[in-house]
Amino acid sequence: MRLSKIFSSFLITSVALSLPTELAATTEITTRADSSLVGYLGVFFLGNAPDIYFYLSNGNNALSFKALNKGNAILNPSLGTGGVRDPSIIAGAGAEAGKKWYIIGTDLNIAKTTWDASQRKGSLKIYIWESTDMINWGTERLVQVENNNAGMVWAPDAIWDPAKGQYLVHWASRFYSASDSSHTGSSGANQIRYAYTSDFKTFSAPQTLINASPTAIIDLSILQLGANSFARFIKNESATNVYMERSDTGLFGTWTRPGGGTTFIHSGVEGPYAYADNVTPGKVVLLLDYYGSDGYRPFTSTNLNANAWRDADRSGFPKNLRHGSVIGITKDKYDALNARWGA
Numbered sequence: 001m002r003l004s005k006i007f008s009s010f011l012i013t014s015v016a017l018s019l020p021t022e023l024a025a026t027t028e029i030t031t032r033a034d035s036s037l038v039g040y041l042g043v044f045f046l047g048n049a050p051d052i053y054f055y056l057s058n059g060n061n062a063l064s065f066k067a068l069n070k071g072n073a074i075l076n077p078s079l080g081t082g083g084v085r086d087p088s089i090i091a092g093a094g095a096e097a098g099k100k101w102y103i104i105g106t107d108l109n110i111a112k113t114t115w116d117a118s119q120r121k122g123s124l125k126i127y128i129w130e131s132t133d134m135i136n137w138g139t140e141r142l143v144q145v146e147n148n149n150a151g152m153v154w155a156p157d158a159i160w161d162p163a164k165g166q167y168l169v170h171w172a173s174r175f176y177s178a179s180d181s182s183h184t185g186s187s188g189a190n191q192i193r194y195a196y197t198s199d200f201k202t203f204s205a206p207q208t209l210i211n212a213s214p215t216a217i218i219d220l221s222i223l224q225l226g227a228n229s230f231a232r233f234i235k236n237e238s239a240t241n242v243y244m245e246r247s248d249t250g251l252f253g254t255w256t257r258p259g260g261g262t263t264f265i266h267s268g269v270e271g272p273y274a275y276a277d278n279v280t281p282g283k284v285v286l287l288l289d290y291y292g293s294d295g296y297r298p299f300t301s302t303n304l305n306a307n308a309w310r311d312a313d314r315s316g317f318p319k320n321l322r323h324g325s326v327i328g329i330t331k332d333k334y335d336a337l338n339a340r341w342g343a
C-alpha cells in the first residue's frame with residue numbers, strides 16, 4: 001500500500017510536469033479567504049464518551065484549538081441510543097445564512113451494542129440540534145432518514161446544494177434483502193445515500209449518491225471549492241484508507257480522482273473533514289482520524305487537483321479528537337463562544 005501510494009504521487013508529479021496547460025485550466029482553487037471570519041469552531045466526539053465537545057481556535061489559526069467548557073461535553077443526547085458520534089456542524093445557507101446552525105450526528109452508543117449489531121439493526125435516525133446563535137442548542141430531535149431494509153445510518157453530514165437551493169444530507173448505509181427482515185443474512189456493501197431538506201425536519205425519500213460496490217465506503221465529506229467545483233473525501237472501508245475525488249461540474253457532475261483510480265491520501269484513517277483556511281486564499285485543511293491511534297491529525301494543500309497533502313503543524317492541535325467538523329466563524333460568534341465556555 002505504501003509503495004502504491006508513492007508510485008501514485010510520482011505519477012501525479014509527472015502529469016503535473018508534462019501537462020501544464022491542461023492543469024492550469026482547472027488548478028485554480030476559488031476557495032477564498034474570508035476577512036469576516038476571525039476564527040473556527042470545531043465540533044467533535046472523543047471516542048470515550050457518547051457526547052459532543054466544542055473546540056475554539058486560538059485566534060485565526062486553523063491548526064490551533066482549545067477545548068471549550070473546560071473540556072466537558074456541551075451536547076448530551078437523551079433520545080435514541082443516548083450516544084452520538086461523528087458530529088457535523090452545518091452553517092445555514094440560502095435564507096438561513098448567518099441565522100441558523102445545525103449539528104447532526106450518528107445515533108450510536110457503541111458501549112451498548114457491538115459493531116456487527118450496529119450495522120445490521122442500527123438506528124436509521126439522525127440526531128439534529130439547531131441554534132440561532134451557536135450558544136443555545138436546545139434539546140435534540142431524532143429523524144428517520146432511511147428505509148427499513150437499511151442496516152444503519154452512519155456519519156450524516158450536509159452541504160448546501162446551490163443548484164437545488166436546499167441542503168443535501170448524506171450518510172452511509174448498507175441494505176438487506178426484503179425477505180431478511182431481521183437482517184441476519186449478508187448485506188450489500190456500505191454505500192453513500194442522500195436526501196434533501198430545507199429545515200432538517202422533513203427529508204426527501206433517500207437515494208443512492210455513491211455506490212462503489214464491491215468496495216464498502218463510509219464517511220463522505222464534501223468541500224465546495226468554487227461555483228461548480230467540489231472536492232469529496234471518502235473512506236474506503238475495505239482498505240481502510242481515505243481518497244479524494246473532484247468535480248468541476250457540480251455535485252451531480254463528473255467526479256475524477258486526482259492521481260488516478262487507486263490513489264489514496266493515507267491509510268489507517270477515517271472520518272475525513274476538509275475546511276477552507278480563513279486567512280490564506282486557496283488553502284485547505286484536511287483532518288484525518290487515525291482511529292487506531294491519536295485521532296485527528298491535520299494536513300494542508302493548496303492544490304486540490306492533486307493528492308498532494310502535506311503534514312501540518314500539530315503542536316497546537318489537540319490529540320484524540322475523533323470524526324467531527326470545523327467551520328469558520330465571525331467575531332461576534334467567536335467572542336460569544338469564548339465568553340460562554342472559554343474560561
Ligand SMILES: *[C@@H]1O[C@H](CO)[C@@H](O)[C@H](O)[C@H]1NC(C)=O
Nearest residue numbers: 212215236238239243261262
Ligand atoms: C478500496 O480498496 C481496495 C483494496 O485496496 C481496492 O481494491 C479498491 O479498488 C478500493 N476501492 C476504491 C473505491 O477506491
